[in-house]
Amino acid sequence: MSSMQIDFQKTALVIIDLQKGIVGMPGGKEVVGKTAELVKLFRQQGGFISFVKVEFHDGKDSLKPLTDQPVTAVQRPADWAELVPELEVANRDYVVTKRQWGAFFGTDLDLQLRRRGIDTIVLCGIATNIGVESTAREAFQYGYNQIFISDAMTTFSLEEHEASCKYIFPRIGKIRLLQQFISEVNDAN
Numbered sequence: 561m562s563s564m565q566i567d568f569q570k571t572a573l574v575i576i577d578l579q580k581g582i583v584g585m586p587g588g589k590e591v592v593g594k595t596a597e598l599v600k601l602f603r604q605q606g607g608f609i610s611f612v613k614v615e616f617h618d619g620k621d622s623l624k625p626l627t628d629q630p631v632t633a634v635q636r637p638a639d640w641a642e643l644v645p646e647l648e649v650a651n652r653d654y655v656v657t658k659r660q661w662g663a664f665f666g667t668d669l670d671l672q673l674r675r676r677g678i679d680t681i682v683l684c685g686i687a688t689n690i691g692v693e694s695t696a697r698e699a700f701q702y703g704y705n706q707i708f709i710s711d712a713m714t715t716f717s718l719e720e721h722e723a724s725c726k727y728i729f730p731r732i733g734k735i736r737l738l739q740q741f742i743s744e745v746n747d748a749n
Contacts, residue, residue, distance in 0.1 A: 564707070564734075564736075564741070564744040564745055564748055565748050566605075566680070566745050566748065567680075568602065568605035568606055568607035569606070569607075569677070570677055570678055570679050570680060571607055571608075571678060571679075571680040571681070571682060572607065572608040572609070572610055572673055572676075572678045572680070572681050572682070573598055573599065573602045573607060573608070573609045573610070573681075573682045573684075574610045574612060574663065574669075574681045574682070574683050574684075574685075574695065574699075575595055575598075575599075575609070575610065575611050575612060575647070575684055575685050576612050576663060576683070576684070576685025576686065576691040576692050576695055576713075577612060577613060577614055577685050577686050577687070577691045578591065578592055578595060578611070578613075578643060578644055578647060578685055578686060579613045579614070579640065579641050579642055579643050579644065580637075580639050580640060580641075580642045580643075580644060581636055581637065581639075581640030581641060582614075582686050582687075583644055583686065585686065585687075585714065585715075585716065586714070587714030588686060588714060590711075590714070591684070591685070591686060591712055591713060591714050592644055592646050592647065593646075594684070594709070594711055594712035594738045595647060595684050595685070595712050596646055596647055596648075597738060597742070598682065598684060598709065598712060598738065599647055599648070601742065601745070602682075603650075608654070608673075608676055608678060609653045609654070610653070610654040610655070610656055610663075610669065610672070610673075611643050611647070611649055611653055611654070611655045611656070612655075612656045612657075612658060612663040612669070612685070612691070612695070613641050613643055613655065613656070613657055613658070614641065614657075614658050614659065614660075614691070615640075615641035615657050615658075615659070616659060621659050622659065623659075623660055641657075643655070654672055656668075656669050660694075661690050661691050661694035661695075662691070662694035662695045662697070662698045663691070663694075663695040663698070664695065664698035664699065664702065665698060670702055673704070678704075679703075679704060679705055680704060680705040680706070680707065681699055681704050681705075681706055681707070682706075682707045682709060682741070683695065683696055683699070683706055683707070683708050683709070683713075683733075684708075684709045684712035684713050685712075685713055686713065686714055686715065687713075687714070687715035687716065687720075688713045688714060688715040688720065688721045688724045688725070689715050689720045689721065689723065689724045690715065692708075692713050692724070693724045693728055693729075696708065696728070696729065696732055696733065697728075697732065699732075700732040700733070705733065706729075706732060706733030706734070707733060707734050707735075707736060707741065708725070708729045708733055708734070708735045708736070709736060709737070709738050709741055710725050710729070710735050710736070710737060711737045711738055712738055
């Protein structure tokens with residue numbers, strides 16, 4: 561594998577749903593730790609960072625299609641949608657609030673990326689096959705280059721995570737482990 565030529569002025573780190581009400585799932589703590597390393601790298605390189613969270617105004621704005629696996633309504637704690645403090649969200653970071661799985665539909669994420677001349681996104685977060693994959697499919701359709709940090713994402717089962725990483729992500733971008741990505745970026749500089 562050759563080194564990645566990353567232009568941090570044209571690359572954004574897009575972090576999906578690392579919020580208090582979601583990171584408690586198995587593997588969530590590890591994802592937060594690896595994502596914190598990505599945040600540090602992007603800050604050092606002057607890259608754009610977008611934190612994406614899912615939040616609902618009054619519940620009437622959430623999706624409610626008829627499905628074979630309906631989502632059970634639960635009472636969420638008041639801090640459910642707060643981004644985890646370990647990621648040290650800064651004023652210069654961009655926070656996107658979404659009301660569905662993907663980070664592009666119904667938000668201004670694409671507009672904000674394009675205004676900054678960004679053509680590549682590095683994607684991580686929770687859940688691999690839901691928020692991350694939905695965002696990735698949308699980004700692909702918008703024409704963004706994508707790099708997936710597969711060990712900085714998790715989901716409900718290893719099988720679901722591996723399905724996205726094996727069958728979807730290679731068709732719409734490049735997949736790297738965190739240390740691979742960091743090494744390739746450093747080798748290119």
